[in-house]
Amino acid sequence: MPPRPMHHLRNLRALGWLLHYAALGGFLLFALFPLFWLLKVSVTPNDLLFNEGVRLWPSHASLEHYVSVLRHSQFPLFFRNSLIVSGVTAVLTSLVASAAGYAFSRFTFRGKAWLVGLMLVTQMFPLVMIVAPIFRLLTPLGLTNSLTGLVVVYTAFNVPFASFLMQSFFEGIPRELEEAAWIDGATRLQGLRRIILPLTLPGLAATLGFVFTAAWSELLFALMLNSSAAVSTFPVGLLGFVSKFSVDFGQMMAAGVLALLPVCAFFLLVQRYLVQGLTAGAVKG
Amino acid sequence: MRRLEPYLYTLPAVLLIASILLVPLVIGLSYAFRDITLLDPRSGSFIGLEHFRDLLTDSGFWGALRNTLTWTFASVVLQVGLGLALALLLNREFPGRGLIRLGVFLPWAVPSFLCGLDWAWLFNPVIGPLPDWFHSIGLMQRPENLLSDPQHALWGPIIANVWWGIPFFAITLLAALQSIPRDIYEAAVMDGAGAWVRFRRITLPFLAPTIAITVLLRTVWIANFADLIVVMTRGGPADTTQTLASYIFTQAFQRLDFGYASAVAAALLILLLAYALCVLALRRTFAVRS
Amino acid sequence: MIPRRCLLLAAACLLLTARLYADTDLKLVEVLTSPERTETLKSLVAAFERRNPGTHVEIISLAWSTAFEKLATMVAAGDAPDVVEMPDRWVSLYADNGMLESLEPYLAGWSETRQLTPRTLEVARAVDHTAWLLPYGLYLRALFYNKVLFRRAGIAGPPATLDELRADAKRISALPGKSGYCLRGGPGGLNAWIIFGAAMVGNNVFFRPDGTSTLTDADWVRGTTWVVELYREGLAPRDSVNWGFNEVVAGFYSGTCAMMDQDPDALIAVAGRMKPEQFGIAPMPKGPAGKAFPTLGYVGWSIFRRSLYRELDWKLIQALDGPEANRIWNQRVGALPIYQSAQNDPLYSSAQFQGWFAELSDPGEVPTVMPTYLPGFAYFADSLVVRTSQQALLGQLSPAEMNRQWATYLNKARRKLASRKH
Numbered sequence: 001m002p003p004r005p006m007h008h009l010r011n012l013r014a015l016g017w018l019l020h021y022a023a024l025g026g027f028l029l030f031a032l033f034p035l036f037w038l039l040k041v042s043v044t045p046n047d048l049l050f051n052e053g054v055r056l057w058p059s060h061a062s063l064e065h066y067v068s069v070l071r072h073s074q075f076p077l078f079f080r081n082s083l084i085v086s087g088v089t090a091v092l093t094s095l096v097a098s099a100a101g102y103a104f105s106r107f108t109f110r111g112k113a114w115l116v117g118l119m120l121v122t123q124m125f126p127l128v129m130i131v132a133p134i135f136r137l138l139t140p141l142g143l144t145n146s147l148t149g150l151v152v153v154y155t156a157f158n159v160p161f162a163s164f165l166m167q168s169f170f171e172g173i174p175r176e177l178e179e180a181a182w183i184d185g186a187t188r189l190q191g192l193r194r195i196i197l198p199l200t201l202p203g204l205a206a207t208l209g210f211v212f213t214a215a216w217s218e219l220l221f222a223l224m225l226n227s228s229a230a231v232s233t234f235p236v237g238l239l240g241f242v243s244k245f246s247v248d249f250g251q252m253m254a255a256g257v258l259a260l261l262p263v264c265a266f267f268l269l270v271q272r273y274l275v276q277g278l279t280a281g282a283v284k285g
Numbered sequence: 286m287r288r289l290e291p292y293l294y295t296l297p298a299v300l301l302i303a304s305i306l307l308v309p310l311v312i313g314l315s316y317a318f319r320d321i322t323l324l325d326p327r328s329g330s331f332i333g334l335e336h337f338r339d340l341l342t343d344s345g346f347w348g349a350l351r352n353t354l355t356w357t358f359a360s361v362v363l364q365v366g367l368g369l370a371l372a373l374l375l376n377r378e379f380p381g382r383g384l385i386r387l388g389v390f391l392p393w394a395v396p397s398f399l400c401g402l403d404w405a406w407l408f409n410p411v412i413g414p415l416p417d418w419f420h421s422i423g424l425m426q427r428p429e430n431l432l433s434d435p436q437h438a439l440w441g442p443i444i445a446n447v448w449w450g451i452p453f454f455a456i457t458l459l460a461a462l463q464s465i466p467r468d469i470y471e472a473a474v475m476d477g478a479g480a481w482v483r484f485r486r487i488t489l490p491f492l493a494p495t496i497a498i499t500v501l502l503r504t505v506w507i508a509n510f511a512d513l514i515v516v517m518t519r520g521g522p523a524d525t526t527q528t529l530a531s532y533i534f535t536q537a538f539q540r541l542d543f544g545y546a547s548a549v550a551a552a553l554l555i556l557l558l559a560y561a562l563c564v565l566a567l568r569r570t571f572a573v574r575s
Numbered sequence: 576m577i578p579r580r581c582l583l584l585a586a587a588c589l590l591l592t593a594r595l596y597a598d599t600d601l602k603l604v605e606v607l608t609s610p611e612r613t614e615t616l617k618s619l620v621a622a623f624e625r626r627n628p629g630t631h632v633e634i635i636s637l638a639w640s641t642a643f644e645k646l647a648t649m650v651a652a653g654d655a656p657d658v659v660e661m662p663d664r665w666v667s668l669y670a671d672n673g674m675l676e677s678l679e680p681y682l683a684g685w686s687e688t689r690q691l692t693p694r695t696l697e698v699a700r701a702v703d704h705t706a707w708l709l710p711y712g713l714y715l716r717a718l719f720y721n722k723v724l725f726r727r728a729g730i731a732g733p734p735a736t737l738d739e740l741r742a743d744a745k746r747i748s749a750l751p752g753k754s755g756y757c758l759r760g761g762p763g764g765l766n767a768w769i770i771f772g773a774a775m776v777g778n779n780v781f782f783r784p785d786g787t788s789t790l791t792d793a794d795w796v797r798g799t800t801w802v803v804e805l806y807r808e809g810l811a812p813r814d815s816v817n818w819g820f821n822e823v824v825a826g827f828y829s830g831t832c833a834m835m836d837q838d839p840d841a842l843i844a845v846a847g848r849m850k851p852e853q854f855g856i857a858p859m860p861k862g863p864a865g866k867a868f869p870t871l872g873y874v875g876w877s878i879f880r881r882s883l884y885r886e887l888d889w890k891l892i893q894a895l896d897g898p899e900a901n902r903i904w905n906q907r908v909g910a911l912p913i914y915q916s917a918q919n920d921p922l923y924s925s926a927q928f929q930g931w932f933a934e935l936s937d938p939g940e941v942p943t944v945m946p947t948y949l950p951g952f953a954y955f956a957d958s959l960v961v962r963t964s965q966q967a968l969l970g971q972l973s974p975a976e977m978n979r980q981w982a983t984y985l986n987k988a989r990r991k992l993a994s995r996k997h
Contacts, residue, residue: 156305
């Protein structure tokens with residue numbers, strides 16, 4: 001094949017990168033503008049909220065809403081509860097889902113199709129309809145009005161999807177790698193730990209990220225299962241800003257911005273493992 | 286012991302799902318055959334298929350069904366398409382990738398309730414920028430609230446849903462993309478395959494199982510997703526944005542008629558089951574081919 | 576000599592009762608929650624706990640937007656509170672299902688009962704002629720109007736009749752970017768339809784002697800048509816077809832629309848954002864028959880029958896709703912007082928509140944209680960009315976047909992109620 005002139009290739013590549021960055025810029029704008037708006041409302045004092053509604057930044061920015069949320073509301077408590085529930089749920093779900101996902105990927109066993117089907121079916125029923133039965137189920141166990149109850153329920157909700165996710169990632173890893181390890185004398189579990197697990201880190205990272213975020217934002221069950229403020233999570237706290245008399249948008253948005261911080265931090269942490277996974281793949285190649 | 290291995294691995298998942306999801310699901314479904322009004326101690330009698338007969342003549346149900354199809358189809362197509370595009374864009378190394386990745390994934394972190402409120406504000410002509418922008422680019426005759434327009438109100442929650450849901454597909458597809466061994470690509474490049482051919486012959490087949498399952502799960506999930514609609518339009522104006530999920534919520538928690546709500550949920554379940562079977566059949570053909 | 580065994584038994588009994596006494600936990604649920612009001616509630620409850628040592632009250636504050644479903648779920652699952660804040664629309668639901676404790680015997684033995692205004696007792700007994708709740712305040716609709724916008728449109732004062740309201744709305748809507756009326760087309764809008772409809776008819780009779788709804792009468796149809804035309808002629812913001820309480824109040828204090836019908840508790844939100852000279856309160860404009868029918872709502876405290884400490888619950892209600900406590904409470908809540916003596920309270924002497932007292936003393940203003948005693952009324956008001964009224968406003972349904980659908984539902988509800996009595 002005759003070599004192409006060098007400047008042609010360079011121009012094409014430059015154009016490619018330009019389009020690449022332009023497209024990314026478009027996505028970034030679309031993703032961040034509503035969040036910017038959240039931020040903007042959170043620093044707008046109440047009296048300017050409606051008069052200067054359409055401006056991109058208030059004429060008089062103020063941090064009064066953040067002060068109210070941190071000092072005069074129960075947000076720090078709700079935050080802490082959300083962190084506990086989401087963190088524990090994420091870890092627990094990843095463990096259970098990895099085991100199940102591995103089983104789905106590597107074994108064929110009787111009842112597998114039924115199990116998969118059942119998992120799918122449980123995702124299809126609107127959660128609204130099982131609030132009352134779950135409430136009745138958890139009450140004698142003392143799991144209502146508690147953080148533990150939420151963790152149990154959230155884990156159950158997320159396990160099906162997380163299992164499928166982990167299964168997909170396990171299937172992307174060739175069986176030969178494991179079999180090679182077995183030939184070398186390792187047990188299945190050792191093979192899992194030493195060979196497979198490092199390769200599924202991107203998948204594990206993704207799963208942890210998803211489950212954490214899903215648990216972090218869940219509202220319906222946090223609202224219905226728990227009543228006292230001591231065990232309320234922050235989405236329930238956000239609802240508290242909508243009273244009969246007014247919607248305290250400034251404070252609500254401030255709380256929302258604050259609530260984004262842990263998830264950002266979590267994503268940052270998780271991203272590192274995504275990169276690690278990529279590097280490991282390159283070394284393997 | 287060996288034969289029990291798979292069952293041991295799946296045991297924790299099975300226990301959790303059976304106790305927390307399956308049992309309540311069966312109980313919830315059983316409501317569809319009974320006359321259950323919450324709080325009414327006199328209700329609870331078995332009435333067979335009466336709720337389902339009422340369903341057939343309920344215009345609210347059929348309207349909600351139509352809206353559900355629009356809502357689900359538009360949301361999924363846009364989320365998958367844009368999510369895939371974003372994942373491909375992020376799959377290359379470039380400076381600032383980490384930060385940009387964080388930025389585009391942020392919408393997923395916003396709770397649905399807050400997302401709905403945020404977008405409701407954006408669409409509001411008094412306090413949001415979008416109506417003015419729509420007007421200046423000619424999409425609207427006057428700056429108005431999209432959410433009050435009976436013809437197009439459903440697009441408000443759809444846009445909010447797409448904004449919220451793109452990160453999900455982008456993350457899953459990106460992780461799947463990164464699991465594809467690089468040497469296959471390198472071999473293809475050495476064989477002279479162009480970018481499009483590489484995409485079609487390597488990327489897509491490798492992504493297919495992930496795409497299939499995530500699309501299936503997300504479709505099911507979106508069909509059941511009432512939050513954004515309840516927060517942004519409450520199903521209005523005049524029920525034009527009412528989907529089956531929000532309709533179930535209304536029947537259950539405003540009318541307290543858990544029996545009828547359950548019947549609607551059962552109908553939705555049947556539809557989603559049919560859809561799932563189709564997708565799974567498709568996936569099997571794909572797997573056989575590759 | 577008292578035998579040792581008796582002493583031991585007595586000691587055990589004392590310990591047991593002491594333990595029981597120390598362990599009295601009451602659960603109080605508030606539903607119209609707002610952070611400032613919760614503080615007031617906490618201080619009233621603290622005073623009660625001090626007066627009744629050994630009692631501890633747990634306050635559960637439900638967010639109003641989800642309070643109905645949350646409370647229903649709690650109660651249905653067996654987690655009912657002892658004392659609950661009960662809005663008028665919910666009373667028939669809980670009372671008809673036998674969940675509330677009748678307060679008649681408690682009221683009969685209470686010294687302050689004769690201090691209550693007759694109207695308070697009347698609304699307390701709206702369902703089944705039994706007092707299922709002790710109201711803490713009455714909510715009477717009045718017309719809020721934006722004085723600044725009125726001046727700009729060259730209008731001297733608030734409208735006194737429906738025709739004047741229409742004319743004023745027209746003049747204000749001619750101002751760029753402004754509308755005459757803040758219509759509540761979304762949830763909670765039923766009150767306005769009833770107010771204007773009844774004003775057109777000249778009476779607030781909901782049911783004929785034979786038990787059928789009057790809504791299908793020609794005059795009622797004229798009333799609802801009047802409201803629809805208000806919207807279709809552009810005298811209300813186009814958005815308002817989907818407006819709820821918050822949007823209406825926000826529309827008013829942001830100056831987008833100049834008039835709204837609201838209860839005294841909206842005063843708190845408005846007064847916090849507008850200066851006193853910028854807005855005013857006037858009695859609802861009268862219809863062709865020279866009468867107006869502002870709706871009267873109420874909220875109070877109820878005791879759940881399943882509670883183990885009903886006597887103590889009543890004491891708690893007294894602590895929350897006695898004359899002195901009610902005065903403190905209404906300073907925060909802004910409802911009209913339930914005690915006859917309170918009319919002279921400085922809280923109600925402000926210019927804004929004078930609007931309500933003018934309304935109350937005007938014989939042409941007839942406070943109207945909605946038929947909340949009907950089963951399924953909450954669904955009617957929050958769902959059926961919202962959907963059909965929006966369709967009517969958008970021109971998809973004729974007002975006559977809308978009235979017919981409402982009448983059909985109300986007739987069914989009335990028949991259900993009658994069959995329950997037998």
